Amino acid sequence: NAGVTQTPKFRILKIGQSMTLQCTQDMNHNYMYWYRQDPGMGLKLIYYSVGAGITDKGEVPNGYNVSRSTTEDFPLRLELAAPSQTSVYFCASTHQSRDEQFFGPGTRLTVL
Amino acid sequence: QKEVEQDPGPLSVPEGAIVSLNCTYSNSAFQYFMWYRQYSRKGPELLMYTYSSGNKEDGRFTAQVDKSSKYISLFIRDSQPSDSATYLCAMSQSYSSASKIIFGSGTRLSIRP
Numbered sequence: 001n002a003g004v005t006q007t008p009k010f011r012i013l014k015i016g017q018s019m020t021l022q023c024t025q026d027m028n029h030n031y032m033y034w035y036r037q038d039p040g041m042g043l044k045l046i047y048y049s050v051g052a053g054i055t056d057k058g059e060v061p062n063g064y065n066v067s068r069s070t071t072e073d074f075p076l077r078l079e080l081a082a083p084s085q086t087s088v089y090f091c092a093s094t095h096q097s098r099d100e101q102f103f104g105p106g107t108r109l110t111v112l
Numbered sequence: 113q114k115e116v117e118q119d120p121g122p123l124s125v126p127e128g129a130i131v132s133l134n135c136t137y138s139n140s141a142f143q144y145f146m147w148y149r150q151y152s153r154k155g156p157e158l159l160m161y162t163y164s165s166g167n168k169e170d171g172r173f174t175a176q177v178d179k180s181s182k183y184i185s186l187f188i189r190d191s192q193p194s195d196s197a198t199y200l201c202a203m204s205q206s207y208s209s210a211s212k213i214i215f216g217s218g219t220r221l222s223i224r225p
Contacts, residue, residue: 004155040120042200042215043156059212090155101213103155 002026004104006091012110013081021076021107023091031094032074033101034058034066036087043090049074081111115139118201118216126224131188135201135216138182142203142214145177147186150198150218159199160186191223 007022025032030051035043045058049068063085065077074093078085088108092101118135125131133147144163148156160175162168162184168175174187184203188195201216 040217042116042118042217043202045212092155100158100161101156103157105155106153 004091004093004102006089006104006107008107009105010108012112013078014112015081015083017081018077018079019081019109021078021089021091021109023074023076023104024072025074025091025093025102025104026072027093027095027102028071029093029095029102030071032068033092033094034064034074034076035090035092036060036085037090037106038087046076046089078109083111085109086111113138116201116203116214116216119219120217122220122222124222124224125191127191127193129191129223131191131195131221131223133186133188133199133201133219133221135184135203136182137184137203137214139203139205139214140179140182141205143206144204145175145184146202146204146213147173147175148200148202148215150200152197156200193223193225196221196223 004025033048034046037043044060046064047066049055055066088106090106091104094101116137147160149159150156162175165177165179172189176185198218198220200218202213204213
């Protein structure tokens with residue numbers, strides 16, 4: 001099992017550009033999550049999904065969108081990148097009946 | 113006031129020392145308490161998981177929860193250079209995969225050989 005994979009590893013965007021952060025898991029987990037991690041601020045939940053076709057907002061959803069068309073994939077979309085979105089983004093997944101979240105390696109995004 | 117407070121460190125100790133990492137929280141509804149370890153440029157990985165008050169031991173690691181004081185701790189015995197990482201506490205109200213997990217900001221730990 002590859003676990004949770006994320007692409008790209010690094011990206012630099014200009015203000016106003018858009019991009020999609022990819023996340024894929026091969027553990028057949030129903031639940032998937034997107035977090036951002038800012039220095040000294042811990043992990044903040046952006047969006048989560050409890051299964052294909054179902055998504056919900058987390059603590060900091062503004063400026064982001066998600067979709068969940070398959071169990072495996074949970075992409076995160078930034079439509080109009082802003083400097084405040086400079087962060088490290090982590091995708092995670094978990095089995096339906098367990099709380100242990102398995103994290104991907106992260107995407108480091110810089111918006112200039 | 114943040115829901116979860118964690119001393120950011122950095123904390124530097126010699127190899128073999130006992131390390132104590134701590135978090136305080138304000139929400140008395142939290143019942144599930146976790147410690148994640150995060151190596152540099154990697155995603156967090158679950159280290160320990162406890163429910164309600166009490167202690168849980170796993171090898172060199174002991175997690176302690178004191179709900180009356182709203183205080184949790186992670187102890188590392190016989191610390192090794194490989195323990196150098198950022199340690200994040202996390203907690204939630206219910207045992208549900210969709211429940212909101214609140215993370216601390218992390219404590220950076222360095223073990224000197």
